[in-house]
Amino acid sequence: MNIGSLLARNARYRPRHCAVVFEHDRLGFEEFNRRVNRLANGLLSLGVGKGDKVVTVLPNCGELLETYWAVAKIGAVVVPLTPLLRGKALAHLIGDSDATAVITNGDSLPTLDAIKAHLTAVAAHRFILTGKGPAGGYQTYYSSLTNTARDDEPCGVEISDEDPYNIIYSSGTTGQPKGIIHTHGIRATYGLTFASTFRMRPESVVLHSGSLVFNGAFVTLMPAMYLGATYVLSRQFDANSFIETVEREQVTHTMLVPSQIVAILCSPRFSSEALSSLEMLGSVGAPLHREHKDELNRRLPGRLYELYGLTEGFATVLDKNDCLRKPDSVGTPLPFSEMRIVNPQGGEMALGGVGEILGRSPLLMPGYYKRRDLTAQTIIDGWLHTGDLGYIDEDGFLFLVDRKKDMIISGGANIFPRDIEEVVVQHPAVREAAVFGVPDEKWGETPLAAVILQKPGLIAAEELRDWINVRVDAKNQRIRGVVIMEDFPRSTAGKTLKRILREPYWTKHDKNP
Numbered sequence: 001m002n003i004g005s006l007l008a009r010n011a012r013y014r015p016r017h018c019a020v021v022f023e024h025d026r027l028g029f030e031e032f033n034r035r036v037n038r039l040a041n042g043l044l045s046l047g048v049g050k051g052d053k054v055v056t057v058l059p060n061c062g063e064l065l066e067t068y069w070a071v072a073k074i075g076a077v078v079v080p081l082t083p084l085l086r087g088k089a090l091a092h093l094i095g096d097s098d099a100t101a102v103i104t105n106g107d108s109l110p111t112l113d114a115i116k117a118h119l120t121a122v123a124a125h126r127f128i129l130t131g132k133g134p135a136g137g138y139q140t141y142y143s144s145l146t147n148t149a150r151d152d153e154p155c156g157v158e159i160s161d162e163d164p165y166n167i168i169y170s171s172g173t174t175g176q177p178k179g180i181i182h183t184h185g186i187r188a189t190y191g192l193t194f195a196s197t198f199r200m201r202p203e204s205v206v207l208h209s210g211s212l213v214f215n216g217a218f219v220t221l222m223p224a225m226y227l228g229a230t231y232v233l234s235r236q237f238d239a240n241s242f243i244e245t246v247e248r249e250q251v252t253h254t255m256l257v258p259s260q261i262v263a264i265l266c267s268p269r270f271s272s273e274a275l276s277s278l279e280m281l282g283s284v285g286a287p288l289h290r291e292h293k294d295e296l297n298r299r300l301p302g303r304l305y306e307l308y309g310l311t312e313g314f315a316t317v318l319d320k321n322d323c324l325r326k327p328d329s330v331g332t333p334l335p336f337s338e339m340r341i342v343n344p345q346g347g348e349m350a351l352g353g354v355g356e357i358l359g360r361s362p363l364l365m366p367g368y369y370k371r372r373d374l375t376a377q378t379i380i381d382g383w384l385h386t387g388d389l390g391y392i393d394e395d396g397f398l399f400l401v402d403r404k405k406d407m408i409i410s411g412g413a414n415i416f417p418r419d420i421e422e423v424v425v426q427h428p429a430v431r432e433a434a435v436f437g438v439p440d441e442k443w444g445e446t447p448l449a450a451v452i453l454q455k456p457g458l459i460a461a462e463e464l465r466d467w468i469n470v471r472v473d474a475k476n477q478r479i480r481g482v483v484i485m486e487d488f489p490r491s492t493a494g495k496t497l498k499r500i501l502r503e504p505y506w507t508k509h510d511k512n513p
Contacts, residue, residue, distance in 0.1 A: 001161035001188050003222070004040075004072030007033045008153055010228040014202070021232040021249065022062045029228065032066075034151040039070035041154055042145035046126055048101050050075030050157055053167065055099040057081050057090070057108045060212045060235050063130045063142055067103055068221075071166075072184070075159045079167045079179075080213035082492040083108050091115040094122070097167055097179060097369065101126040103142065161185030167369050168215045168311055179369030180215075180311050187218065189362045191226030193334050194219050197317050198280045198305060200253055202227045205277075207251040209234035209242050210260065214493040215311040216284045220255050239263040243274050250277040255307075257285035257494035262292055262431060265299070266454065278303050280320070285493045287400055287418060289433075291425045293327060306330055308400055314339075314359030314384045316398050329397040330390075337361035340383065341392055349391070354401050357390045358383045389416070406498055408437035410446055410476050417447065417498075420479065423471050424449055429458035434488055436498045438480065438505040447479045450501055452487060 010019065011033035019029040027035070048054060054076050058064040064080070071078040079097045081090065083104075090111060094102065095118065102122050104112060106129065112119075130142040165184045169177040198220075200206070206224040208217055212233065224231045232249050234241065237260055245251065256264070261283055264270055275281075281300065283293075284307040296304055304323050308330035309315030316339070318331030333339045340358040341349040349355040360383050367375035378385055389401040401416050408415040417435035424433035432452040437445035449468065453459065459467075461482040469478040489500040 001184050002072060002075075002159040003165065003184050003187050003191070003225075004036075004069055004074075004159075006191070006225045007036055007069055007073075010225070014228045017202075017228060018230045019228075020062070020065060021230065022060075022065070023235065025062060035062075035146070036066050036069045036073065037151045037153060038146040038149040039066050039142075040073040041151075042149035043070060043076065043101070044074055044154060045149065046101065046140065046145070048074070048076055048126065050159070050163075052076045052101065053079050053097045053099040054101045054103065055079045055081055055094050055097060056213070057083050057085070057102065057104040057112065058130065059083055059105075059107075060233055061105075061130070062233075063103065063105075064212055065231075065233060069225075072159075073154050073157070075157045075163060077164045077167060079169075081169065082211065082213050083111075084492065086111055087115065091118040093169055093177065093179075094119055097169075101128065103128045103130065105130045159184060161188065162366075164366075168213075170311060178371060178374060180365050181367060181369055182365060186313070186363055186365070187222055188226075190218055191222035193363075195223035195227055197319075197334065198223065198253055198282065200224070200227055200229060200280075202229055204229040204252045204279075205232060205249055206230065207232045207234070207242075207245060207249065207254040209237040209245070209254070210257060210494060211492045214285075216255055216257070216307075216493060219282070219284065219307065220253060224253075237263075239267040240269050243267060243269045243271075246278060247274045252277060253280040253282075254278065255282040255284055258283055258288045258292065259286075259432060259490070259494050259496075261288060261296060265292065265295055266431065270299070272300055275300055280305055282307055284309070286495050287330070289425045290328060290422055293323075297323060297327075308398065310384065310386055311365075312378065312384055312386075313364035314361050314386065315363065318397075322397070326393075326395075326397050328399060329393070330400045332397055333359065334361060334363070337363075339392070339398065341390065351394055352391050354389055354391045356404065357386045357388045357398070357400075359386065360384060406436065408445055408447055410437070410440070410443045415447060415476055420447055420449065420468070420472060420477050424451060424464075424468055426471075427459070427464060427467060429453050429455075429464070432488065432496075434496045434498055434501060435479065436502045438502070440480070443476075447477065448481055448483065448505070449479045450483045450485055450488065452485055456486075 010029040015030035016028045019032040020027045125139045128140045166182050167179040200223050206220050281303045282305045306318040316331040341355040343355050402418045420435045421433045431454045434450045438448045440446040465482045489497040
């Protein structure tokens with residue numbers, strides 16, 4: 001089950017159907033497959049083969065998309081890293097992945113030059129530079145490599161569904177990033193499962209405007225290539241450009257993180273007419289607050305799907321047809337998947353009881369790269385322990401409560417930040433909110449709210465604090481204060497990094513932020 005064979009199939013049976021749109025490039029499947037083959041054969045000529053790790057340090061671009069499929073064809077393993085990484089963090093992940101090749105661009109050259117002494121496993125000729133830029137010891141240019149390579153299918157590589165395809169490093173929302181392995185079989189299952197779940201067809205037009213190195217990108221990339229649909233890639237997310245692209249390309253399917261959905265709703269260019277071609281607008285990466293969900297369903301009804309999932313390999317989806325009757329749910333498990341809610345001792349919770357969410361599915365990772373210890377802590381008897389808290393209703397729908405590590409314990413009582421956030425975002429001046437616990441001498445910790453306003457100066461922090469505190473359900477949910485910010489620290493996936501928000505408050509305390 002070599003997922004790279006999908007391109008060869010589409011090139012044969014849908015050669016002139018538009019495969020990829022990126023800025024001014026519009027490539028049919030035949031031409032896109034040729035480009036991928038040239039890169040695959042070029043990598044083979046450099047000695048990159050089955051099992052070798054290929055790191056990419058690239059923004060969204062055509063070369064990154066080509067790399068994803070070229071490594072699949074030769075059995076190499078792609079390790080996509082964000083170009084936002086610097087210094088020791090970047091050196092650690094390249095080293096930890098055992099990479100023997102790096103593909104990057106001129107913008108990242110200074111960063112890589114600074115750590116090159118630590119990258120001893122990467123031979124000089126396997127530093128591959130896209131675009132223009134000084135050689136700087138990077139002896140192979142992407143264009144030279146692909147211009148001289150053959151464009152027929154690489155041969156002689158046997159690949160099974162259990163062979164690794166990629167290592168995705170976790171975003172670090174809860175600590176040190178871990179390398180999550182996905183096999184060819186897992187990624188093929190992404191294609192099959194999400195194509196049916198999101199009602200995609202070969203005629204669909206799929207837009208991805210977030211970071212391509214985020215695992216959520218594969219939720220729509222794999223089904224698009226499985227079906228032979230059109231995949232539109234944006235260089236970066238911009239709310240106005242997103243709306244224009246949907247209208248111009250008649251996009252039918254897209255996946256966004258909640259902060260991007262909020263930005264689109266706030267855009268002066270938002271209109272149901274401009275986005276009328278959309279059949280699916282998916283939310284992924286973090287809970288979409290009820291206030292924003294309701295607004296989207298009012299202004300663009302019948303399109304919203306919400307996906308809750310872990311890169312490690314479990315997911316639920318709230319279907320667009322269930323969105324109105326179960327608006328606070330994150331849906332049901334994917335086909336061939338199972339879910340349990342357990343207490344701290346591992347016992348099954350009754351319906352409606354809050355506990356840790358456990359799941360198992362065909363998407364389950366074989367493990368964390370080189371971390372059997374962490375794998376054994378996370379996957380127990382075949383069940384993925386998510387670290388998230390939730391409950392199941394009488395219809396089997398999952399309701400997400402919060403992350404165990406985000407839960408605030410105040411005076412011995414459990415407080416779920418999301419409950420408070422749902423109140424905060426109801427204020428018309430608030431665009432986004434993040435609630436977390438800060439030290440308190442009497443109660444141990446108390447809630448604090450960080451907010452992004454719709455416009456600077458719309459409301460004072462003290463006024464907003466008082467507004468919130470008269471509306472929360474319980475006294476212990478009252479927040480100590482409000483911190484107004486221009487933006488939140490975010491992962492590559494767009495997730496709010498609460499551990500970064502908490503850190504200054506816990507630096508001098510025993511609790512690990």
